[in-house]
Structure formats: structure tokens, C-alpha cells
Amino acid sequence: MVRPREFDEQQALSAAMQVFWEKGYEATSISDLTTRMGIQRPSLYAAFGGKKELFETVLHKYTQISLTYIENLLSRAPSAREAVRIYLQGIIEGGGGRQTNLGCLCINTMVELAPHDQSFAHLTKDYQLRITELLRQTIEDGIRKGELASGLNAVAIARALTVSAVGLAVTMKSAPEHAYVENAVTELLTLLV
Amino acid sequence: MVRPREFDEQQALSAAMQVFWEKGYEATSISDLTTRMGIQRPSLYAAFGGKKELFETVLHKYTQISLTYIENLLSRAPSAREAVRIYLQGIIEGGGGRQTNLGCLCINTMVELAPHDQSFAHLTKDYQLRITELLRQTIEDGIRKGELASGLNAVAIARALTVSAVGLAVTMKSAPEHAYVENAVTELLTLLV
DNA sequence: ATGGTTACATACCGATGAGTACAGAAAGTT
DNA sequence: AACTTTCTGTACTCATCGGTATGTAACCAT
Numbered sequence: 001m002v003r004p005r006e007f008d009e010q011q012a013l014s015a016a017m018q019v020f021w022e023k024g025y026e027a028t029s030i031s032d033l034t035t036r037m038g039i040q041r042p043s044l045y046a047a048f049g050g051k052k053e054l055f056e057t058v059l060h061k062y063t064q065i066s067l068t069y070i071e072n073l074l075s076r077a078p079s080a081r082e083a084v085r086i087y088l089q090g091i092i093e094g095g096g097g098r099q100t101n102l103g104c105l106c107i108n109t110m111v112e113l114a115p116h117d118q119s120f121a122h123l124t125k126d127y128q129l130r131i132t133e134l135l136r137q138t139i140e141d142g143i144r145k146g147e148l149a150s151g152l153n154a155v156a157i158a159r160a161l162t163v164s165a166v167g168l169a170v171t172m173k174s175a176p177e178h179a180y181v182e183n184a185v186t187e188l189l190t191l192l193v
Numbered sequence: 194m195v196r197p198r199e200f201d202e203q204q205a206l207s208a209a210m211q212v213f214w215e216k217g218y219e220a221t222s223i224s225d226l227t228t229r230m231g232i233q234r235p236s237l238y239a240a241f242g243g244k245k246e247l248f249e250t251v252l253h254k255y256t257q258i259s260l261t262y263i264e265n266l267l268s269r270a271p272s273a274r275e276a277v278r279i280y281l282q283g284i285i286e287g288g289g290g291r292q293t294n295l296g297c298l299c300i301n302t303m304v305e306l307a308p309h310d311q312s313f314a315h316l317t318k319d320y321q322l323r324i325t326e327l328l329r330q331t332i333e334d335g336i337r338k339g340e341l342a343s344g345l346n347a348v349a350i351a352r353a354l355t356v357s358a359v360g361l362a363v364t365m366k367s368a369p370e371h372a373y374v375e376n377a378v379t380e381l382l383t384l385l386v
Numbered sequence: 387a388t389g390g391t392t393a394c395a396t397a398c399c400g401a402t403g404a405g406t407a408c409a410g411a412a413a414g415t416t
Numbered sequence: 417a418a419c420t421t422t423c424t425g426t427a428c429t430c431a432t433c434g435g436t437a438t439g440t441a442a443c444c445a446t
Contacts, residue, residue, distance in 0.1 A: 026219040111304040125367035160380035167360025174318035187353035
């Protein structure tokens, strides 16, 4: 009813996302966050609860954005194979607000926090399953349209590609040779033949 | 010349490896280390330099052990395809001292530290390249022996499989369904057909 | 304009972080 | 047995951690 927030919550969340993305959860301090979010300490606690709660909110926002982005990417592609190629290529080149060598926030979280926190294990696993589901639909559409061989096991391929996409996102963090990852992607696409 | 160390350095390093493996670099404190290594704070600094130096030593030891283990695994398998299958299966089941849901220390490091530290980026990338090289040799041996089709692109397949192996190790950290990863591995093995 | 409420900003809290000084204990050498 | 050297263990430093108390400024309804 009185005195509205002076900062935009979504904008602050985006800033927090950037910081967690760059530094990881443990290495990010509250001071890092308040500086980049442009707000004061007590405001952070009042608006977002605390470091862990803020991170959960940030991660949730990230998965929403990321999955929507991937869904659009896949559905707008001219063919099933192109869809998968564009998706994997995007991981290499960092499309959709990604910075290549920072990988995927959700995958980073899977590595850092999933083994120690059940809720993060569940959240990150769920993210991965949703990607698999999107890929499965893309592949099945391709089969239905006659672009892909009817004998393909859409579920198995979607799972293999998801695992590979995770590996690709992680590999990017070590700044690999361009030819290395391009080559891997090309080979992975033969799963669709 | 006088008073030898009261602790075994290699044993202490193994203990430190365990801790870093479980908690990651940032989340591990010196107290965590000294407790599990069974030594006192100043002994740690005297013997290993400091947290970062200790971690570098630990990571070096880890890559040595891991690569030797993988090399043996691949070379002892009855066939090229079996070799790759056993390797990927090992990631799922946690062979060779691995604990499944902790993933691979070197891959964890790639995620946590590679983007912020050039030396770790190099070290982890090198680890990955060595695995690729081992896989390439295995595949080429298979082709030479007639187990695998002569038209296969050994380099590309080795790269794709390495990326997938990385993804698999990461995926394991979120405690996925057994069928999910088994399925993915089976599908990935079709790259060798 | 004013009262009641909420956000902001400074300054602080205890706990813990990495790293070290220093004294006492143990070993090899003579 | 005494001396020198190195390791061990306690206790400390200073910085920073996550989180909070408190006073002040800003807003809205009346």
C-alpha cells in the first residue's frame, strides 16, 4: 500500500542470475549480489529471503526461460534434423543470452549442488527430462513427416542427445578447439540417420 | 635430515582428493581438509603450500590415476565395442574408486574453475583430449581388426563419445533413473555401427 | 498536511574463512 | 648425551562470510 520498491524485481533477478552463472553458488557472496543487483543488503533479504532462496528463484526463472527458448528453437526449425543441429550448435556458439564459456546455469548447478541437496537434484533432473521430452517430440515429428527413418527409437535418441548436450555445455567451459566440438556435433547428428 | 613426516603424503593426498571430490573446491575449507587428512593446519601448508596448490596436486594425481584406469579398461576389453560399452557403463556404475553421484573430479573442476582460471581450463581440457585419444586408438584398433566398419570416422566418433561421457558423468550427479542412462548408452554405442 | 506503513541505508553481529607465529616435541648426527 | 633441525599443535591474525538491528526517508490514504 505504501512506498513501492525502488528497484525492478525481475531486473534484479536477472542481475543475480548473471552473477550466479558466472561464479557459481558457493563462490558468490551477498556483497557480489547486492553490488550487481544494485540494491542494498536488507532489500535483498526482504525481497528474496536469503541467498539460497534467491538462488532457487533465480534457477526457476532460468529453467523457464531456457526451456521456452529451446522449445521455440526446435519448433521453428525447418526440419527435425536441422532443429537438433541448431540446438547443439547453439550450445557451442552461445545463443539466447548464453555466454559460451559459462555453460548452462542449470547444469552448473547439477554439478555443484545436486549431490548435496535433494531439491536441486530433483530440479536439475527435471530440467534435463524436459529437454529430453522436447527432443523426443521433435524426433517423432520428423519421423511422422517422413524426414527421419521410421525405425528410429525416438526416446533412446532423445536421451542420448540430451546427455550429449549436457556434455557439450560442460566441454565449452574449458574453451575447446572449435573443430573439436563441431566434429562431435556432426557425428552425434548421425544418430538421426 | 631430521624428524621425518609423521603422515604419509600420498595417503593425505588421497584423503584431500576425497574431500574436494565430495564438496568441490570453493565449498571445501582448510578445516575440512585437515580433519579428513588427519594432519594439522601448519603441516598442510608446509607440505602442500596452500589450498590452491594442494588442489592442483590432487587434481594432477587424479588425472594420472583416472587416465591409467581408463587406458587399462579399454585395452583389456575383448573388443572395441565392448571396450567403449564398459567405459560408459563404468561411468554409470562408478567403477574404479568412483562414487557415482559425485561424478568425475576433473569434470567437476571444469565446471567450477575452468572459466575463471586458465590453468584449470588447460588442465581439464587436456584430460578430455587424452580420453578422446584413448577412445580413438580403441576405435582404430577395432577397425584394423575388422570388428568395426572401415568407413567409420574414428576421430569424430571419439570426440562425440568423449563429449557424451562427460555428459553422462554430469547426469549421474542428479541421480537419474537407471533406464534413462542405460538407454542413452545403448543408443550412443550405435555410433560404432 | 499528516499519520501509518514500508523501503532504504548505515552500521553492526557472531561465525568462519585462509593463512601464520611461536613454543614444545621428536629425530638424526656427532 | 647434547645439539641442531624439522615437524607438530595451539593459538592467533585479519578479512570476509551470511544475516540483522536500527534510524531515516519516501510514499499512500485520509
